[in-house]
Amino acid sequence: MKTTEMPFIKTVERHFLERKGHNPHATTEFCWLLSGITLATKIIASQIQRAGLLEIVGETGQTNVQGEEVQKLDVIANETLVRCLGYRGNIGLLVSEEDEEPHVIQDATESGKYTVLFDPLDGSSNINANVNIGTIFSVLQRDPKVEDKNVMGHVLQPGYKQVAAGYVVYGSSTVLAYTAGYGVHMFTLDPSIGAFVLAQENVKMPTSGKIYSVNEANSRKFPVGVQKYLDWVKTDEAGYSSRYIGSLVADFHRTLIRGGVFMYPPTKKAPNGKLRLLYEANPLAFVAEQAGGVASDGHQRILDKQPQAMHERTPLIIGSKNEVEKVLSFLK
């Protein structure tokens, strides 16, 4: 009997499991966790696409732990991730940018081996304008040297200890990029079959790229070195373009593909900048480094920072190796 020609499809789960034997974390158990993230982000993507129809655009009227306006979609995205990941068996702790305290699912090191940290809907102030937004995630392993019930001991680990990290950008298409330590791989959500399908493996960030991305409205409040850099990029000799979406995931995704530098520097009023170390800087720094890029807070490598608090903020300079180094040279 003649069979029809089927296109070859590689889903994110299959791609991950093919790494069994190369990557110690590429296990069926971990894949179950990963599929919780893909399920949640598919649900979030479908809610975003129909947000206007479902009347879930706009603010809830509440502020979150960060003192920011909570959007209805922030709540939906957060609850979706907590529900999809809360029943995955091997997750002990869920830590969300939107919640004051971690969700303790189970506190035994063996059964609750992984901690998942996330920014459920990054750039949510852009929702009403139909601009790209995203979900960022980071996975840590519970530290066997730390007592089971010492929740913060498991959460406050430096970024270099991440087992996996990545993001989903809800843009003109929905794209997932992740790393589990052996390169960065990118997948596109095929809405006709409801699966993230491999688009590109071993993505490399260009080592240079003439795009700088920063909220320049704050420039007078930036450190002198950053101001000098911003004067330099505008010279004819430098020849840069500026792009700033105001959604970290989207600005980072463009930087990963096209090269350049994104930064959120400190200001006098906000000496640690705006972005969160555990849910934003660490996961994107892991992805950036795995793609050949660099991430710094201006003084040290992001992944070496020892977090002191769950919702800690950090300045962030991230992107192509040569571009980040150029910014750092102005800060010396």
Ligand code: AHM
């Ligand atoms: P959020 O996680 O509450 O959405 O806030 C973080 C966002 C980032 O996506 C983006 O890079 C930054 O805030 C933009 O801030 P600003 O409006 O100050 O430029």
Ligand code: MG
């Ligand atoms: Mg965010």
